[in-house]
Amino acid sequence: MNETKTTDADSEIAGTGTLGKAMAVLEAVVTAGGPQRFTDIVQSVGQPRGTVHRLLSHLVEEGLLAQGRDLSYEPGLRLLKLAYRSWSGNRFRDIAEPHLLRLHELTGETVHLGVLQETEIIYVDKVESRQTVRMSSQIGKASPAYCTGIGKAALSSLSQPELLRIAAKTRFHPFTAHTHRSAAGLLAEIDEIRRDGHAFDREEHEAEICCVAAPIFVPEHDLVAGVSVTGPAYRVNMAQLAAWANVVREAAGKIEEEVRMRLGPGRNGR
Amino acid sequence: MNETKTTDADSEIAGTGTLGKAMAVLEAVVTAGGPQRFTDIVQSVGQPRGTVHRLLSHLVEEGLLAQGRDLSYEPGLRLLKLAYRSWSGNRFRDIAEPHLLRLHELTGETVHLGVLQETEIIYVDKVESRQTVRMSSQIGKASPAYCTGIGKAALSSLSQPELLRIAAKTRFHPFTAHTHRSAAGLLAEIDEIRRDGHAFDREEHEAEICCVAAPIFVPEHDLVAGVSVTGPAYRVNMAQLAAWANVVREAAGKIEEEVRMRLGPGRNGR
DNA sequence: AACAGAGTTCCACATAATGGAACTGACTCA
DNA sequence: TGAGTCAGTTCCATTATGTGGAACTCTGTT
Numbered sequence: 110m111n112e113t114k115t116t117d118a119d120s121e122i123a124g125t126g127t128l129g130k131a132m133a134v135l136e137a138v139v140t141a142g143g144p145q146r147f148t149d150i151v152q153s154v155g156q157p158r159g160t161v162h163r164l165l166s167h168l169v170e171e172g173l174l175a176q177g178r179d180l181s182y183e184p185g186l187r188l189l190k191l192a193y194r195s196w197s198g199n200r201f202r203d204i205a206e207p208h209l210l211r212l213h214e215l216t217g218e219t220v221h222l223g224v225l226q227e228t229e230i231i232y233v234d235k236v237e238s239r240q241t242v243r244m245s246s247q248i249g250k251a252s253p254a255y256c257t258g259i260g261k262a263a264l265s266s267l268s269q270p271e272l273l274r275i276a277a278k279t280r281f282h283p284f285t286a287h288t289h290r291s292a293a294g295l296l297a298e299i300d301e302i303r304r305d306g307h308a309f310d311r312e313e314h315e316a317e318i319c320c321v322a323a324p325i326f327v328p329e330h331d332l333v334a335g336v337s338v339t340g341p342a343y344r345v346n347m348a349q350l351a352a353w354a355n356v357v358r359e360a361a362g363k364i365e366e367e368v369r370m371r372l373g374p375g376r377n378g379r
Numbered sequence: 380m381n382e383t384k385t386t387d388a389d390s391e392i393a394g395t396g397t398l399g400k401a402m403a404v405l406e407a408v409v410t411a412g413g414p415q416r417f418t419d420i421v422q423s424v425g426q427p428r429g430t431v432h433r434l435l436s437h438l439v440e441e442g443l444l445a446q447g448r449d450l451s452y453e454p455g456l457r458l459l460k461l462a463y464r465s466w467s468g469n470r471f472r473d474i475a476e477p478h479l480l481r482l483h484e485l486t487g488e489t490v491h492l493g494v495l496q497e498t499e500i501i502y503v504d505k506v507e508s509r510q511t512v513r514m515s516s517q518i519g520k521a522s523p524a525y526c527t528g529i530g531k532a533a534l535s536s537l538s539q540p541e542l543l544r545i546a547a548k549t550r551f552h553p554f555t556a557h558t559h560r561s562a563a564g565l566l567a568e569i570d571e572i573r574r575d576g577h578a579f580d581r582e583e584h585e586a587e588i589c590c591v592a593a594p595i596f597v598p599e600h601d602l603v604a605g606v607s608v609t610g611p612a613y614r615v616n617m618a619q620l621a622a623w624a625n626v627v628r629e630a631a632g633k634i635e636e637e638v639r640m641r642l643g644p645g646r647n648g649r
Numbered sequence: 650a651a652c653a654g655a656g657t658t659c660c661a662c663a664t665a666a667t668g669g670a671a672c673t674g675a676c677t678c679a
Numbered sequence: 680t681g682a683g684t685c686a687g688t689t690c691c692a693t694t695a696t697g698t699g700g701a702a703c704t705c706t707g708t709t
Contacts (some may be wrong), residue, residue, distance in 0.1 A: 131398050139461050188458070249464075427668045429667070432689090495672090
């Protein structure tokens with residue numbers, strides 16, 4: 110993962126010239142969720158109409174956006190195609206996969222693999238429980254690190270200054286009654302996690318959903334990640350999760366080891 | 380007919396200016412599969428070293444690429460994140476999903492949803508058979524249209540001139556013994572498919588894999604797509620597939636109808 | 650007919666991209 | 680030890696590209 114020192118405190122506009130602006134427009138359309146009209150987009154990226162118009166037509170030409178008959182803009186298929194290829198060529202995910210499958214067999218519940226990226230964790234793989242209603246892929250989904258099992262596990266591998274930097278950057282949104290509301294609580298829990306080697310999510314991000322997670326940390330490759338086993342609170346109580354902590358930690362350890370082995374020294378894991 | 384091979388090799392130098400060049404570099408890295416060194420990249424996009432170097436650093440700054448300790452470049456997580464959001468906000472996929480689930484329940488086999496994009500079909504959703512060994516998401520994967528069930532079904536909705544244009548553009552690669560080797564055979568089969576309303580894949584893309592597919596066509600939204608039910612040849616023979624043709628056609632019809640209803644006139648489906 | 654609101658085009662201007670060449674540093678091998 | 684090679688990085692005069700305010704076109708409205 111890239112740390113992007115960048116001194117991101119200051120204005121982030123146009124650090125990357127034209128590409129930066131184009132990405133801002135793309136992001137605006139993708140983030141919006143629905144189709145966006147020209148004027149909406151001009152609004153949300155505060156750039157002049159002429160500029161936005163040209164950027165949009167370039168993005169459409171490139172297939173990153175698609176334009177409908179009513180002239181509205183939506184994400185194009187090129188993004189999916191690119192993402193699929195980058196995902197399927199991802200060696201970290203590839204190495205981890207068999208371990209995720211084993212973990213799923215042992216527990217019967219959903220297994221996640223996620224990578225820390227600043228204050229968020231990004232899910233890069235998932236083995237779904239057979240009992241799950243919704244089968245949708247969540248790969249690429251970003252969740253806050255401070256209120257997810259994998260997130261907290263990953264944070265626990267960071268050096269204290271790094272952790273503090275991230276914590277300072279985090280906006281603590283109260284998703285449920287159990288969500289940390291400030292850095293203090295999070296930091297205290299991270300201490301425990303460091304001691305135990307595993308983290309719990311006690312319905313902190315979504316009600317009725319909890320998990321056990323363990324960190325995967327390979328500093329040589331800037332890889333700060335984690336695995337988790339997740340289930341609905343009615344089926345997996347804390348005792349059950351605690352009982353799984355060992356296998357989760359073991360899986361994480363094996364992945365870590367194998368990444369070190371197979372990715373060699375000095376390479377980049379993600 | 381005219382230029383345009385597969386991706387933008389050199390057909391048009393830079394229709395989209397800087398963005399086009401940046402995307403060419405990104406594509407080069409993503410396509411490569413493994414980590415790419417600076418020199419490799421310079422090679423594969425025939426641009427001057429200085430230029431490529433700057434493009435790469437912008438792409439890294441934007442998070443579209445990640446650079447490892449050994450200076451090599453890999454796809455960054457930003458792509459996954461963008462793709463996830465564009466996928467989960469996709470209304471066509473959303474509308475189709477329940478129909479895919481139903482189809483899966485009826486048949487017990489893997490169900491695919493794909494959109495035609497020139498000579499390729501891009502998978503935008505999938506409901507996996509419980510019996511499948513590999514659970515990996517194939518969303519975003521691109522396969523040739525001429526040798527897949529969904530691809531041929533989708534092609535059968537096109538007007539004859541459009542079809543001929545695509546057929547002329549297609550490179551017929553002999554994946555298996557049953558793959559079409561030329562446009563002639565494909566066009567003849569498309570005629571049948573138009574008559575029947577459904578298409579088969581008789582191990583044309585992968586040995587031991589076959590499917591039935593039906594077209595989803597909503598010209599008002601420039602949507603040319605298809606659904607399929609796929610299985611391994613040893614489990615689902617042609618008779619079985621033929622027996623499923625009806626339910627697949629029905630599902631496709633319902634999706635088509637619902638897209639028309641819910642997306643309204645003049646909007647863009649994809 | 651006048652107006653408003655959305656999208657598109659134009660073009661003088663300046664910024665940002667360009668790319669050839671020079672620089673650095675790590676290895677190799679004689 | 681030093682010439683030789685190769686990879687990555689930086690420099691900077693040149694100019695192609697992107698910029699953005701303003702004018703223009705459509706469509707629909709009152």
